[in-house]
Amino acid sequence: MNPELPAGCTLAASAFNWTPDVIRAERTATDIAVGIVEDGIASTIELEPGQLWRSFPTPLDREVDELRGRLDAARGRVSIVGASLDDWIDPTHRRSDAERLEFLRPQLQAAHRVGASGVRLPVGQAGRGLLEQLLPLLADLDLVLYEEIQGQQSPASPATAPAIQTIADLDDPGLRLLVDISMLMPALPPSYLDRLERAGIPRALLARLEYDWQDPSTGDAVVEHLRSGAVPASIHAMYMNLLVRFGRSEAVELRDILPLVGAFHLKFWDLDDAGARVSAPIRDLGTVLAGTRFAGTLTSEWGGHEWLEEADASDMTRRHLALAREALVEGGLVAAGTGRAHHGAQ
Known part of the structure; x- marks a missing residue:
């Protein structure tokens, strides 16, 4: 029997993977997003509206409706929409929580209009005051706000733990x-x-x-080289990935926060899986999730287009989704009666 993922676990693709195509502008951003579904890559997609709608952060109804109509026709749907929260009106004037709410409101309304199930912000950016104001609006629009942790953030890190505790304290499904x-x-x-x-x-x-x-000391060496001034300007931003976007945590560290987790980004950079460097984290995640009640999206998100500009996003995403499905099943994340025995956390 061919193993299946549990009901409610959905593999999705992020339109972010097609960033080089959006930049080349040989097709419209809407054509690119809809093409993910029409080409059979994934029926569920995550959107980056800053790349998609020229009117963002106040999306026009006609732009949103065009995408919704075309996705409906292709039998596709939107999972999560990446929101943007600009905390500053100008360099000397910070928005109040009420002003931040109004900045987000049209984005939330657009997410609802396009049929999304949620919106996404960086962990901790909103803060408790704004979250408390957002929750009634999220309920009215039937949306979930996802706060994202990534890279060198971890559940126990001093910069992340307080924001996670706020989510736990508010104890709201939105x-x-x-x-x-x-x-x-x-x-x-x-x-x-x-x-x-x-x-x-x-x-x-x-x-x-x-x-x-x-080895944590490798991180010290990265910082030392940066402070030396020897990092070439041409790769300075890319070098910063070593300090921000590449992490060293283990999947088992997620166990305590799983009741608060509603979605995952299956981030990948390239598809060189020697030593299981791509598949092992996904397999370990499958092991951690096996037997839990997790129901949400597991989205293929390709970050390597920053330096692999000529790679084909459709090919990369198709191959990654196939690898991800296999790795999750190997980890034990399977529907009851369809798959392999779960080996337990290692």
Whole structure:
């Protein structure tokens, strides 16, 4: 019997994966988003409206309705919409919580109009005061607000734990965490290391990044090299991934927060799975989720287009979704009676 994921666990694709296509503008952003469904890559998609609607952050109804109509015709649906919260009116005037709510309101209304189940913000950005004001609006629009943790954030980190505790304290189904598995990186992507090498990063540091990524002292070496001023300007932003977007956590660290988690980003950078560097974190996640009541989206999100500009997003996403499904099943996340025995947490 072919193993199936449990009911309620949905594999999805993020339109973010097609960022280079959006930049090339050979097709409209709406055509690209709808094409994900029409081409059979995924029937559920996550949207980045800043790339999609020219009127963002106050999306026009006609733009939203065009996408909704075309997705309906293709039998596709939207899971989560990436929201944006600009906390500042200008460099010296910060928005009040009431003003921040009004900044978000049209984005939430657009998410509802396009048929999304939720919207996404970085963990902790909203703060308790705004969250308390948002919850009635979220309920009216039948939306969930997901606060995302990723990269070097972790459930126990001082910068993240208070925001997670706020979600727990508010105890409302309209507020959940989204976990990006960029937190769970056993090794760095070879394509990224190759880009650093071509830019002139010293071989000694590259060796540490390749073979000792999970050693915390490697992070110290990364900071030391940055402070030396030796990072070439051409890759400065890319180098910062080492300090922000690439994490060292283990999947078991998620167990205590699982009741608060409503969605996952299955972040990948390239598809070089030597040593199971791509599949192992997904398999470990499947093990942690097996036997739980998790129901939500597990979304393929490709971050490597930053340095793999010529790779085909459709091909990368198709292959990653196939790999992800297999890895989740291997971890034990299967519908009852359809799959393999669950081996338990390792």
